[in-house]
Amino acid sequence: MIETQAISKTFHDPKRGEIHAVRPVSIDIGQGEIFGLLGPNGAGKTTLLRMLATVLTPTSGSATINGFNLLGDPEAIKKSIGFLSGNTRLYNRLTPREILSYFGALHEMPPDQIRTRSDGIFQMLEMTEFADRRIEKLSTGQTQKTSIARTILHDPPVYILDEPTLGLDILTSRTIIRFIRESAQSGKTILFSTHYMEEAEMLCDRIGLLHEGQILDADTIENLRLKKNRTHLADVFMAYIEEAA
Amino acid sequence: MNWKKVTIVYRKEIKDTLRDKRTVMMMILVPILLYPLLFTTMGQLMTTGTKKLEAQKSVIALNDSLPDMLVGIIGSEDHFEITFQDDPVEAIREKSIQGYLTSRTKEDTLQYVVYFDAAIDKSRLCQERLSDVLDIYREEIQTERLSKKSLDLSILHPFEIDLENIAPPSRMGGMFLGSILPMLLIVTMVLGAMYPAIDLTAGEKERGTLETILTIPVQRLELLFGKFLTVTTTAFITGLLNLASMMLVYTSGMVQMGEISKHLEFGITPFGLLCLIFSLIPFALFISAAIISVCLFARSFKEAQNFVTPVYLLIMFPTFIAMMPGVELNRSLALIPVVNISLLFREIFLNNYPTELISLTFISNAIIAVVFIVVVVKLFNAESILFGEGQSVQLSLNRSQIRPVPRLLPSSALLVFAMVMLLLFYAGSYIQLRFGSWGIFATEWGLIFIPVILALWFLKCNLKQSLNIGKVHALSVLGTLFMGLGAFGAVTLVSRIQMELFPEAMEVMKSLEKILNMSDTSMHPAIGYLIFAFSPAVCEEVLFRGVLLSSFKKHIPAWMAVVLVGFLFGVFHVYLIRILPTALLGILFAYIVYRTGSIWTSILAHFVHNGLAFTLINTPDLVEKFPWLTSEAWPTAPVIMLMTGLLVAGLVLIELGCRMNERISAGNASMEPID
Numbered sequence: 001m002i003e004t005q006a007i008s009k010t011f012h013d014p015k016r017g018e019i020h021a022v023r024p025v026s027i028d029i030g031q032g033e034i035f036g037l038l039g040p041n042g043a044g045k046t047t048l049l050r051m052l053a054t055v056l057t058p059t060s061g062s063a064t065i066n067g068f069n070l071l072g073d074p075e076a077i078k079k080s081i082g083f084l085s086g087n088t089r090l091y092n093r094l095t096p097r098e099i100l101s102y103f104g105a106l107h108e109m110p111p112d113q114i115r116t117r118s119d120g121i122f123q124m125l126e127m128t129e130f131a132d133r134r135i136e137k138l139s140t141g142q143t144q145k146t147s148i149a150r151t152i153l154h155d156p157p158v159y160i161l162d163e164p165t166l167g168l169d170i171l172t173s174r175t176i177i178r179f180i181r182e183s184a185q186s187g188k189t190i191l192f193s194t195h196y197m198e199e200a201e202m203l204c205d206r207i208g209l210l211h212e213g214q215i216l217d218a219d220t221i222e223n224l225r226l227k228k229n230r231t232h233l234a235d236v237f238m239a240y241i242e243e244a245a
Numbered sequence: 246m247n248w249k250k251v252t253i254v255y256r257k258e259i260k261d262t263l264r265d266k267r268t269v270m271m272m273i274l275v276p277i278l279l280y281p282l283l284f285t286t287m288g289q290l291m292t293t294g295t296k297k298l299e300a301q302k303s304v305i306a307l308n309d310s311l312p313d314m315l316v317g318i319i320g321s322e323d324h325f326e327i328t329f330q331d332d333p334v335e336a337i338r339e340k341s342i343q344g345y346l347t348s349r350t351k352e353d354t355l356q357y358v359v360y361f362d363a364a365i366d367k368s369r370l371c372q373e374r375l376s377d378v379l380d381i382y383r384e385e386i387q388t389e390r391l392s393k394k395s396l397d398l399s400i401l402h403p404f405e406i407d408l409e410n411i412a413p414p415s416r417m418g419g420m421f422l423g424s425i426l427p428m429l430l431i432v433t434m435v436l437g438a439m440y441p442a443i444d445l446t447a448g449e450k451e452r453g454t455l456e457t458i459l460t461i462p463v464q465r466l467e468l469l470f471g472k473f474l475t476v477t478t479t480a481f482i483t484g485l486l487n488l489a490s491m492m493l494v495y496t497s498g499m500v501q502m503g504e505i506s507k508h509l510e511f512g513i514t515p516f517g518l519l520c521l522i523f524s525l526i527p528f529a530l531f532i533s534a535a536i537i538s539v540c541l542f543a544r545s546f547k548e549a550q551n552f553v554t555p556v557y558l559l560i561m562f563p564t565f566i567a568m569m570p571g572v573e574l575n576r577s578l579a580l581i582p583v584v585n586i587s588l589l590f591r592e593i594f595l596n597n598y599p600t601e602l603i604s605l606t607f608i609s610n611a612i613i614a615v616v617f618i619v620v621v622v623k624l625f626n627a628e629s630i631l632f633g634e635g636q637s638v639q640l641s642l643n644r645s646q647i648r649p650v651p652r653l654l655p656s657s658a659l660l661v662f663a664m665v666m667l668l669l670f671y672a673g674s675y676i677q678l679r680f681g682s683w684g685i686f687a688t689e690w691g692l693i694f695i696p697v698i699l700a701l702w703f704l705k706c707n708l709k710q711s712l713n714i715g716k717v718h719a720l721s722v723l724g725t726l727f728m729g730l731g732a733f734g735a736v737t738l739v740s741r742i743q744m745e746l747f748p749e750a751m752e753v754m755k756s757l758e759k760i761l762n763m764s765d766t767s768m769h770p771a772i773g774y775l776i777f778a779f780s781p782a783v784c785e786e787v788l789f790r791g792v793l794l795s796s797f798k799k800h801i802p803a804w805m806a807v808v809l810v811g812f813l814f815g816v817f818h819v820y821l822i823r824i825l826p827t828a829l830l831g832i833l834f835a836y837i838v839y840r841t842g843s844i845w846t847s848i849l850a851h852f853v854h855n856g857l858a859f860t861l862i863n864t865p866d867l868v869e870k871f872p873w874l875t876s877e878a879w880p881t882a883p884v885i886m887l888m889t890g891l892l893v894a895g896l897v898l899i900e901l902g903c904r905m906n907e908r909i910s911a912g913n914a915s916m917e918p919i920d
Contacts, residue, residue, distance in 0.1 A: 012799070053460040056628055075462050083460035089453040093264040094257075105253045106463045134264075150457070160460075 001158060001189040002029040002052065007061035007070075008213075009047050021047040023213040024061055029191055029206075031157070034184045035218075036200040037193040038237065039210035045193035046085075048210070049162045052191070053083040066157050079107065081158045082151035086166030089143075092136040096127060096146040099135070100153055107154040114153075121149045125175075141172040148179050159183060161192035165199065177203065197233045207233075209240050216240040246466050254463065254471025255478075258445060262475055268440045272479055275433060276486040280494040302326045303371035306333035308347035315357075315382045319346075324374060337362050343371035427590040428564040430487050431583065434525075435560050437483025438476050438533050439553055445472045446540040447549035469625045473533060473618070480529040488521060517593045520603055524593075527610035528586045532560060534617030541624045563587065577746040579605035582613050623802060649705040658796035661700045662813060665788060668692040682768060686776045694784040697792055712791035715843040718906045724898025725837060725846045727891045729853030732833050734880070734888025736826040736854070741879060743825060770863070777859045782851035789814050789831060790838040790847040803839055810835040830854065837896075840903055 006024035022044040029035040037045045050056040052063055054074040063070040066080035090099055097118060104114035122128045125145045130138055135146065151159065161180070165173040180203055184190055193210075194200055200207055201221060208218035217224060217240060221233065228239040262268050304326045307316060319325050330336040333345035337360055345360040357379055361372035388398050449455045458468060539556050543549035563583040566572055574588035585606040592599060653661065673692050677684040701711050708714070789810055797806035814835075815828025834847035861867060880888070 050456070055456055055459045075464075078460060078462040081460065083457070085453075085456065090457070091257075091261055091454055092452070093261050098257075098260070102253065102257045103461060106250060106461050108462070 001031045001033075002027070002035075002063070002065050002191055004028075004052070004063040005061050007048070007051060007058045007063050009044075009051055009056060010059045020213050022051070025210075025213075025215050026061075027208055027215065027218055029189055031189050032184060032187050033205045034180065034190045034192070034203050036204035036207045037191070037210050038195065038197070038200045038207050038233075039193070040195055043195075043210040044213040045195075045210055046162055047213075049083075049085075049160050049191070049193055052077075053081060053160050054078055079154065080156050081160050082154070082156040083160045083162075084147055084151040084164050085162035086164055086168070090135045090146055090150070093134060095132050095134055096122070096138075096149060097131045099146060099150055103150050104153055109154060117153060117155075118149075121152065125149055140168065141175065144168060144172050145175060148176070152183075157187075158189045158191070161190065163193055163195070165194070165196070197237070201233050209237055211241055211244060214244070216244055246464065246470070250463050250467040251470045251474070254468055255474050258441075258471055258475035259478065262441045262444070262479060265440065265444060268437075268444070268479060271433070271436045271440055272483045273486060275436070276483065276490040279429070279433070280487075280490045284494055298366060298370060301367065303344060303367070303374055304328055304342045305344045305346065305371060305375070306330040306336065306342050307345075310348055311346065314385070315378075318382055318385075319375075319378055322374070322378060334360055337368060340365065340367075343368040344375055346375055425568065426491060426594065427587040428561070428568065430484060430491075430590060431528075431564050431587060432561055433487050434480045434484045434529065435532055435536070435557055438480035438529070438536055439557065441479045442476045442533065442536040442540050443543075443546055443549040443553065445475060446537055447543035448546045450543075451545040465625055466622060469622060473537060473621065476533040476537060477529045480533050481525055484525040484529060485522065488518075488525075492518075514596065516598065517596060520593050520598055521590065524586060524589055524603065524606060524610075527607055527614055530614035531582060531610050531617060534614055534621050535560070538617055538621045538624060541621065574599065574602050574606075576602070576605060580609045582610060585609055620805070623805070627802075649707070651707045651710040652795045652799065653701075653704060653706055653711060653792060655796050655800050657704065658793050661697060661792055662788065662817075664700070665693055665696060666817065668696060682773075682776050686780055689776075689780040689784040693788055697784075697788050701792065711795050712787055713795050713838050713842060713844040715841070715845075716906070717841050717843040717845050718902035720905060721837075721841050721843075721846060721899045721902030722849065724895045724900075724902060725849045726853060726895070727898060728833065728837065728895025729850035730857070731888050731890070731892025731895055732830055732850065733854050733857050734884070735833075735892060736830050738880060738885065738888070739826045739829055773859055773863065774856055778852050778856035781855055782848045785814075785817075786834070786844055786848045786851055789817075790834055790844050794835050794838055798839060807832055807835040807839055837899055840899060841906075846899070 004025055004027050006026055007022065008020070008024045009022040011019045011021055025048060027035070037048065039045050047056065051058050052065065052070065054070065054077055058070070065077050068076040068080060070077055094102070100118040100121070101111075101114055104117070105111075109117070118131075122131045125148060127142070127145055127149065130142050135143055138146070159180075164176045164180075168176070177199070180190055180192065184205075192203075204221065206218060206220050207224065209216040209224070217227070219227070224233070224236050225231065228236045230236045230239055302324050305319075306328055307319065319327065328342060330342060330345070333342060336342045337345060343361065343365070346357065347360070348355060348357050350356070359372050359375045359379075361375075362368040363372075384398070387401060391398055391400065449458075459465070536553055536556060539552045540549045543552050560583055563581070564587045566584050566587060572578075572588065574585065574592050578588055579585045579602045589603060589606045592602070669688060669692055673688040676688050676692075680687065701708060793813060794806060794810045797809055800806075801809070811828045811830075811832030811834075814831025815824040815826075818824060818827040834850055837846045837850065838844055
């Protein structure tokens with residue numbers, strides 16, 4: 001469902017010169033799979049996900065998502081993905097219903113379908129109570145639920161989630177984790193990044209260990225443990241970093 | 246581009262914007278409150294102030310030598326209070342009295358002298374009152390003297406003057422409105438556009454909503470146009486509401502400007518109103534695009550506010566031109582943005598509808614708006630600007646904390662430029678006026694070169710990269726010489742065109758030459774070339790084609806960097822009339838440095854240009870023979886062809902030299918040993 005071919009990104013920083021945020025990365029993620037990108041801050045997770053979400057243009061390489069080429073048909077890719085990030089925010093002066101109606105219209109969904117789908121999502125995520133209240137008046141948890149609603153509104157086959165639980169309290173994080181699990185069960189492909197080891201262990205079918213823009217290895221948690229003969233995922237990760245150094 | 250999506254974005258942004266209190270305040274509340282408050286409260290205050298002033302007595306001192314008759318007339322007037330002062334002039338300064346009347350004899354003529362302080366309202370009024378008294382006194386003496394000779398006073402008044410103002414009150418009102426309202430209208434429109442522009446660009450970046458919207462099927466261009474139309478709408482509606490509020494205030498008779506109101510009528514024909522609304526459209530497009538283009542560079546709402554302030558001042562400054570007496574809209578002024586719209590508003594308020602000038606203003610603003618829109622589209626597609634870390638100023642007072650950098654960030658480079666401009670403004674003008682030619686030498690090296698090099702040293706910049714110091718091929722050097730000569734011709738031609746459009750420019754140019762003192766015959770030619778050609782060539786190039794160009798070209802598209810450096814070079818030459826020719830020269834110099842990667846080329850071209858100018862000014866015979874050399878006459882067709890030929894040949898040779906250099910570098914690279 002997601003396949004990257006030596007995708008890379010280089011930035012030019014006036015102070016530090018060329019920065020290779022993502023070195024050629026090739027990964028292959030199947031339908032219904034939860035693939036976790038695990039790495040410390042600055043490893044290149046966000047840049048890689050932003051490229052796959054068509055926000056950034058790769059410096060080299062390419063990718064296909066849901067059968068569409070990233071460079072050839074970015075519009076089709078945008079229709080195939082739902083992108084959610086811990087950093088992204090919503091329009092404070094709009095209500096959840098207005099936000100869904102706006103994003104639905106841009107996804108070219110007919111007004112009736114937007115209405116029906118929004119109502120369904122509001123019930124599913126228990127949002128009906130605050131669906132007509134402005135975002136600026138909502139709690140963090142309610143805002144994050146709205147973000148989820150926005151992500152799944154057009155029912156895409158692929159979710160790209162960039163540190164979706166970053167800075168959230170336990171209760172709100174649980175809502176996100178439950179959403180990821182249930183989505184995978186319903187056949188969605190999920191690529192998500194995190195630097196929380198427990199989260200990765202709890203959710204992922206496979207994990208890609210990202211360090212300084214490079215994938216050190218990508219495998220199931222069990223196989224990674226076996227390869228490095230370590231129990232804890234954090235120790236496994238450190239072993240890979242030491243080996244790379 | 247899918248216009249349906251543009252509409253969706255536009256509708257959402259309008260809804261979002263209208264829920265923003267700051268925007269609503271600027272767009273709706275300010276126009277509703279501004280004009281009634283301004284013209285009723287201020288008018289009443291003015292009227293009350295004048296009445297209060299007129300009711301007060303003027304305290305005066307009189308010299309003992311004044312004739313009794315004059316003192317008698319003064320004493321009979323109610324509005325004088327006479328006191329005695331040892332030092333009446335000092336008493337006026339200390340505001341204890343408002344005037345002092347004395348007399349003296351100058352060249353056998355008796356003079357009455359009224360001492361007053363023109364900066365004090367009360368004292369000015371006192372002077373008027375004393376002048377009136379002196380008129381009465383003079384008339385009485387005249388009558389007395391004439392009657393002694395049995396003559397009538399009318400002998401001194403063979404006729405009377407009666408002034409009949411044929412301007413109807415509506416035109417008087419128009420003149421009154423036209424002098425102040427364009428500025429108010431433009432300023433409020435800019436303020437109306439400012440908050441939504443910041444909110445929809447930098448604000449969206451800061452809140453992180455931009456990333457969200459870019460992951461859904463909407464093209465950047467659609468998104469940008471939706472935002473751009475929103476900002477234009479708010480600017481336009483602000484303009485409309487301002488107009489409506491003005492009209493309402495005037496037609497309702499709320500204007501209370503005292504006596505002046507009796508002679509004014511405020512009215513505008515439906516056609517005039519239509520013209521005003523029609524003119525607001527391209528102006529709203531222009532200011533929206535200009536403000537958005539600046540806001541895109543900011544990372545946060547606060548930073549955008551700082552960036553927009555200079556733009557706001559730049560737009561506001563030309564509006565004062567409409568307030569100047571004697572300036573009227575003509576074909577040339579109709580091409581200058583902001584100035585054209587200010588003057589056009591004034592014409593319309595005067596019930597003049599010069600259709601040709603209205604069209605010219607409309608087209609000029611529309612073209613500038615399109616240019617800005619193209620810039621905004623380019624910026625919105627640049628990842629470094631949309632997601633970059635931003636352009637914060639790299640300044641710290643502790644040098645040990647500064648990390649070495651290859652070149653300055655654009656914000657820091659602009660700060661260096663601003664610092665040099667301030668130094669030139671405050672110290673440079675004084676030094677040049679005090680020391681003449683050597684003052685120019687001192688300012689070039691002391692206020693441009695040394696501060697720029699010190700700034701680069703302090704900020705730990707790599708000198709070679711910051712100043713674009715690089716090798717240059719012999720062919721490029723030859724090309725630069727040709728280009729320098731051709732550029733001189735091109736600049737002369739542009740100056741000539743300007744002089745044709747603005748004949749008064751000739752006077753400015755001549756007075757400028759005097760200030761620059763370039764035709765100082767006592768000066769040895771070698772010193773002249775050192776001061777007027779070599780020093781500017783090195784010092785100004787180090788700042789413009791060195792620091793500014795090296796910084797800009799790494800952060801914005803090359804063509805934009807070249808144009809921006811050229812524009813700043815034009816601004817650096819301060820006089821309005823010199824901006825266009827010098828900006829053109831600056832663009833050419835920036836292009837050759839960008840292409841060759843070497844500042845030596847622009848130093849040479851600058852030296853050739855200034856050296857040629859110096860030679861001409863000091864060779865009057867040559868100028869007499871070829872007056873076009875100093876823009877005083879049009880160059881002939883063969884001369885234009887020669888200049889174009891030199892310019893083109895120069896650019897071709899530069900290009901050839903660059904390609905040869907690239908080939909040599911490629912050859913050297915392939916010969917390097919492979920590990």
